[in-house]
Amino acid sequence: MVFRPVAVWREKERLDGEIVDCLTVILRSKGCRWKRCLMCGYKKDTSEDVTFEDLKRQFEFSLKKLGDARVVKIFTSGSFLDSNEIPPEFRRFVYEKLMGRIDKLIVESRPEFVSDETAKELSEQDFIVEVGIGLETADDFVREVCITKGFRFEDFVRAAKVLKSHGIRVKAYLLLKPPFLSEGEAIRDVLNSIKAVRGLADVVSINPTNVQSGTYLERLWLRGLYRPPWLWSAVEVLKKAKMEAICDPVAYGKSRGPHNCGRCDREVAKAIKEFSLTQDESSFEGLNCRCMKIWERVVELEDYSRIPLALIHV
Amino acid sequence: MLEKRDGVARICRTEFGETPLMIDFTEKPEIPIDFGKAPYPLKEIDPKRFEILKSKDERINVATGLAVLSHRKLVETLIELRRDGRLLYTPALATPKNVPILIYLGVDIVDNIVPIIKAYEGIYMLENAEFEIDSLRALPCNCEVCRNSSPKDMDEEKVAKHNTLILKRQIGLVKEHIRMENLRNFVEAHAKFDPALTAMLRIADENYEFFERYYPVFKKSKLTPTSEDSFERPEIRTFFKRALECYYPKGKTLLILPCSARKPYSLSKSHRRIRSYLGDLLKGVEEIIVSSPLVVPRVFEMVYPAMNYDVPVTGKWSGDEVEFVAEKLKAFVEKGDFNKVIAHVTGGYRRVVERAGIDAVFTAEDDITSSESLRKLKKALEDVERVDFDLFVSMFEHMFRYQFGVEMPSVDCLVRGRYPNLELKAENRLARIDVRYGMLDIYEEFARYLLKKEVYTIRIDEFEPKGTIFAVGVREAYHGIRPNDLVVFHNDSIFGVGIACMPGWEMEEADGGRAVEVKRYWKL
Numbered sequence: 031m032v033f034r035p036v037a038v039w040r041e042k043e044r045l046d047g048e049i050v051d052c053l054t055v056i057l058r059s060k061g062c063r064w065k066r067c068l069m070c071g072y073k074k075d076t077s078e079d080v081t082f083e084d085l086k087r088q089f090e091f092s093l094k095k096l097g098d099a100r101v102v103k104i105f106t107s108g109s110f111l112d113s114n115e116i117p118p119e120f121r122r123f124v125y126e127k128l129m130g131r132i133d134k135l136i137v138e139s140r141p142e143f144v145s146d147e148t149a150k151e152l153s154e155q156d157f158i159v160e161v162g163i164g165l166e167t168a169d170d171f172v173r174e175v176c177i178t179k180g181f182r183f184e185d186f187v188r189a190a191k192v193l194k195s196h197g198i199r200v201k202a203y204l205l206l207k208p209p210f211l212s213e214g215e216a217i218r219d220v221l222n223s224i225k226a227v228r229g230l231a232d233v234v235s236i237n238p239t240n241v242q243s244g245t246y247l248e249r250l251w252l253r254g255l256y257r258p259p260w261l262w263s264a265v266e267v268l269k270k271a272k273m274e275a276i277c278d279p280v281a282y283g284k285s286r287g288p289h290n291c292g293r294c295d296r297e298v299a300k301a302i303k304e305f306s307l308t309q310d311e312s313s314f315e316g317l318n319c320r321c322m323k324i325w326e327r328v329v330e331l332e333d334y335s336r337i338p339l340a341l342i343h344v
Numbered sequence: 345m346l347e348k349r350d351g352v353a354r355i356c357r358t359e360f361g362e363t364p365l366m367i368d369f370t371e372k373p374e375i376p377i378d379f380g381k382a383p384y385p386l387k388e389i390d391p392k393r394f395e396i397l398k399s400k401d402e403r404i405n406v407a408t409g410l411a412v413l414s415h416r417k418l419v420e421t422l423i424e425l426r427r428d429g430r431l432l433y434t435p436a437l438a439t440p441k442n443v444p445i446l447i448y449l450g451v452d453i454v455d456n457i458v459p460i461i462k463a464y465e466g467i468y469m470l471e472n473a474e475f476e477i478d479s480l481r482a483l484p485c486n487c488e489v490c491r492n493s494s495p496k497d498m499d500e501e502k503v504a505k506h507n508t509l510i511l512k513r514q515i516g517l518v519k520e521h522i523r524m525e526n527l528r529n530f531v532e533a534h535a536k537f538d539p540a541l542t543a544m545l546r547i548a549d550e551n552y553e554f555f556e557r558y559y560p561v562f563k564k565s566k567l568t569p570t571s572e573d574s575f576e577r578p579e580i581r582t583f584f585k586r587a588l589e590c591y592y593p594k595g596k597t598l599l600i601l602p603c604s605a606r607k608p609y610s611l612s613k614s615h616r617r618i619r620s621y622l623g624d625l626l627k628g629v630e631e632i633i634v635s636s637p638l639v640v641p642r643v644f645e646m647v648y649p650a651m652n653y654d655v656p657v658t659g660k661w662s663g664d665e666v667e668f669v670a671e672k673l674k675a676f677v678e679k680g681d682f683n684k685v686i687a688h689v690t691g692g693y694r695r696v697v698e699r700a701g702i703d704a705v706f707t708a709e710d711d712i713t714s715s716e717s718l719r720k721l722k723k724a725l726e727d728v729e730r731v732d733f734d735l736f737v738s739m740f741e742h743m744f745r746y747q748f749g750v751e752m753p754s755v756d757c758l759v760r761g762r763y764p765n766l767e768l769k770a771e772n773r774l775a776r777i778d779v780r781y782g783m784l785d786i787y788e789e790f791a792r793y794l795l796k797k798e799v800y801t802i803r804i805d806e807f808e809p810k811g812t813i814f815a816v817g818v819r820e821a822y823h824g825i826r827p828n829d830l831v832v833f834h835n836d837s838i839f840g841v842g843i844a845c846m847p848g849w850e851m852e853e854a855d856g857g858r859a860v861e862v863k864r865y866w867k868l
Contacts, residue, residue, distance in 0.1 A: 175396055176381070210381045210397055246390075254412035255383055323500055324464040331369060331457045335436030336383040336408035339461045 033087040034058075036075045036107070042307055043101045044276070045134055049307050052101035055092040057085060060115045062108035064140060066178050067166075068209050071242025072107035085120045093127060102128060103136040110137035111148045111161070125155050136201070138162040141181055141189030146196075153196035160199035162235065163189060167205060167219050168226035176208045183226070190230040202231035206238040206267060206277075206288070207259035209247050212332035213325075216259055220267045228273055236277040238264050238288035251286070257338030258288045261298040262325045265314055268305055276306035291321030346815070346857025349827045349846055350522040351578065352450040352558045356857070358431060359403075364447045364515055366438070367455040370508055377401055379435065383409020384421070404453065405430045411437050411458070415540055419449065419547040423554050426450040429853055440471045440507070440514040441537060445544050447518050448531045454515070459507035464500045469507040471514050472537040477503055485510070525828075526565040532573060542573065549576040556582065558847060560828040561747075562783040567649035570656055575637045575668055579649050584672055587644050590745040593680035594738065595630035597728040600673075600687040600697060600704065602712060603635035607652055608645040608764050617713045618688070622722060628730030632676055634693050636665050639672040642735065643742040646764055648782030661692030670699035677702055686724045688712055734759070740768050740775060743784050747830065750797050753790070781828060788866055791841050794832045800825055802833040802844075802851065802860060809833065813842065813860040821848035821859075833860055840865020 036056040043052030061076025089104075096102070104124065108115045128135060135157055139148075144161065152159040165186045166177055173179045190200045204223050207216035224234055238259045241251045250256040261279060268275050279302055281287025283295035290298060298317055305313035328339050347355040347362070356363045367373060380399030384407040387394040399406040405428050410418055425432055431452040438446055438454035439462070446454065459469055468477040470485065477498055483490040489498075489506040498506070521527040535541040548555070555578040567579055574580065604612030610619065619626060631642035640650040673696060677685065687697045687704035690712060697704050707721040736759040744752035757770045767776035770789070778785045786794075794800050803820040804813055813833060825831055825848030832841055842860040844851075851859045 175393065210386075249389065250386075253385065253389070255385060255409060324461070327461055327464050331436070331460065334369070334375070334379050334408075334455070335411075335457055336379060336381065337412055337436065339436065339457065340465060 035088040035092050038092040038095055044307055045101055051099040053096050053099040054103040056105045057088050059106040059108055063112055064180050068178055068246040069239055071245045075107040082117045082120055086123055100133040102132050105138055109139040109143045111139035111143035132157050134158040136160045141185045144189035144192050149192050149196040152198050160201050161193055162201040162203055164203045168223035172208055176210045199232045201233045201235055202227045203235045203237055206236050214329040214333050217263050217266055221270055224271050233274040236267055238279050240281040241286040255337055260325045261288050261290045264302055277302050294319035346846055348523055350525045350527045353447050353522050353527050355522055363452040365453055366512055366515055369456055370504055379406055385409050385412055405432045408435045410434050415543045416547050419544050422449040423551055440469050440510045443514050444518050444531045444534050445541055448527055456508040456511055459511050460504045463504035463507050468503055469510050524565055525563045529568045552581050561826050562648040562781040562828045564780050567653035569637055572664055586746050588675055591641050591679045593630040594733045595628055595731045596683050597629045598682040598685045599629050599631045601633050602689050602693045603633050609633050614713050621718050625725045628732055634696055636669050639676055643739045646777055647743055647746055651782035659691055666695050666699050670696045674700040684728050688721050747783055748799055750799055753793050791832045800831050802831050804833050804835050806835050809862045812858050815851050815854040815857045815859040818851040818859050821851040823849045837868055838865050839868055
């Protein structure tokens with residue numbers, strides 16, 4: 031019996047250019063049907079025997095913290111729209127509970143679970159719905175070989191078009207620094223991906239890779255073959271995005287998460303979060319650190335080294 | 345194209361310049377090289393994905409990411425990579441400190457990525473040291489960046505430039521050592537600057553079979569074993585392997601003597617004094633000279649490295665040293681059928697003889713050339729069993745066997761010349777001692793003999809060789825040939841002798857490069 035969600039907390043979120051309160055819920059579900067991505071360790075937040083009843087209890091527990099939050103995010107370490115993972119009756123239960131109480135619901139799904147039927151269901155609610163899709167990159171080769179994501183860019187395009195046709199907002203998750211990409215390639219990959227999803231996605235969420243335990247990526251990281259991206263790279267990408275772009279640098283400042291030199295991490299992460307809410311480039315003004323010059327060389331030279339350079343904190 | 349080999353290390357002329365070379369990333373080079381996506385160590389973790397993501401460069405073997413490997417794994421990986429004859433490039437691995445051993449292990453191309461990044465981390469590099477730039481009072485360097493500058497003048501870019509110049513200079517130095525066939529001496533001494541380098545060299549030496557394929561048996565450089573790490577040097581292992589195989593003592597009496605600083609030993613003051621004092625008493629007596637780490641039967645004293653080495657002599661022997669040398673001495677003594685062993689040695693040398701468990705008569709007091717010592721030695725030699733043999737002819741026989749692995753033809757011959765510049769003559773000159781390389785040079789009759797025996801021979805295309813024979817002109821080569829070996833080349837119309845520049849197997853595999861320097865040839 032799993033009555034408690036993995037996590038639930040209140041945070042700030044952007045809604046129509048306004049900064050509002052948001053309830054974020056991470057439900058323990060059966061988990062992702064695909065579960066083969068090299069960097070994904072969310073399996074640990076799932077359980078095979080989660081029932082409809084369990085989900086209901088988890089959600090009810092979470093709603094106690096709703097208060098006057100106007101946005102709700104429901105993440106499941108999988109796909110909200112996968113009926114195998116999340117029973118349709120649970121989805122209906124969620125809609126009923128939220129009806130008339132919030133302005134926006136944000137969920138996540140792999141593109142294969144986005145259909146006219148699921149999109150229609152979402153469009154019938156009295157709040158705005160946004161579906162986040164883990165596209166990771168617009169480059170099929172990188173997505174397939176470096177991530178093992180198991181779908182193609184055209185699958186994302188189809189899903190995004192279906193969602194849009196029902197008036198649902200699309201968020202594209204882009205992975206900053208998939209395995210085997212250099213720091214520079216990672217930046218270019220995200221910028222190219224942003225270009226590719228412009229017009230299809232309403233917002234992009236830049237996810238700087240973090241090293242989760244039990245993953246393939248962790249094995250690379252333990253051997254010194256991988257380093258999460260520099261926070262400077264996230265800043266660079268956000269500055270050049272030219273569309274609504276948000277970023278929550280999970281585990282920033284840690285060696286498993288996106289980090290700079292250790293001295294400036296907190297300040298830079300704060301600016302990134304602030305920018306995500308305001309979309310105002312002045313958030314990045316005044317950021318400076320000695321490690322910036324090292325990062326510039328790293329961006330230039332990791333293309334050739336193919337392993338992290340400058341591992342030491344300065 | 346191969347210009348010069350010194351073991352696995354080599355100088356090649358290539359489209360990128362003369363290797364070993366450094367790609368300079370301070371200059372934003374146009375690099376037409378495929379680096380691939382995945383670092384080389386992925387090969388072991390996930391071979392399938394590695395195949396898709398690896399470098400697909402056809403001309404250069406690009407091995408990225410080796411810096412993450414342990415010393416052992418790094419050495420093993422470089423050995424594995426060297427199975428491929430292409431130019432080997434190891435991106436983001438070289439530093440001024442490690443570049444000598446990298447080249448020694450077969451790396452052809454390096455870059456300055458690590459020196460650049462280190463510079464931005466505030467590290468100032470010299471050939472054998474690294475400093476935090478902030479901790480320096482003055483710049484201990486007179487390169488173009490540091491000249492007339494002080495540490496406070498140095499920004500990251502300048503340090504990067506300086507580090508790059510030092511790496512370049514180190515590569516230049518290594519290149520000269522390759523030309524002098526002296527790289528191993530340099531690498532061994534340089535390794536003492538950093539335990540990591542010493543560890544790598546020791547691990548490398550565990551792979552004798554790999555190095556042996558490339559290593560010359562005869563070299564023009566002086567061997568300088570200065571530590572116990574030298575005991576496992578390829579040159580020393582090869583010497584013991586061959587000398588133990590080829591030593592056939594004829595005499596029944598053995599005299600053990602200590603080594604001398606001057607080589608060959610017979611030219612030294614101490615050996616000359618002993619030999620002149622004993623005169624004819626030495627006839628028909630075998631001699632073995634104990635050194636460290638070498639043990640050299642007199643008949644091999646003109647063979648490399650016995651001919652040309654220098655060791656630090658202090659009179660103090662370590663336990664390991666005594667053990668190592670005693671084991672070798674025992675093995676040589678066991679090759680003979682000696683009924684009397686006289687050991688004219690003292691101190692550590694005596695400990696060696698004792699440790700070897702040899703039943704010897706000790707004749708030396710503190711000084712081996714004192715009248716008392718010499719008198720005792722003379723007395724001990726007075727009524728020993730003698731077998732009639734000529735030392736110099738025996739030297740030629742042993743050297744021939746050592747060098748070519750077959751018996752010297754038994755011909756009616758005599759030795760001429762002033763020691764050590766000896767030559768063997770019958771009607772014509774047969775062979776002479778090449779004192780520079782510590783080996784034999786041979787002439788027509790012996791060359792014919794090797795042809796007949798099919799050893800150290802190279803079948804070349806139908807042309808008349810001028811100066812150099814290139815690998816493209818080689819059809820077949822005896823696989824035992826090593827660089828610097830004296831070889832017999834031949835085709836349908838001529839045969840001759842020359843000096844090999846690369847191993848025999850490589851002459852067959854390589855598309856280009858110098859294979860043989862011609863010395864002389866005759867019409868068939």
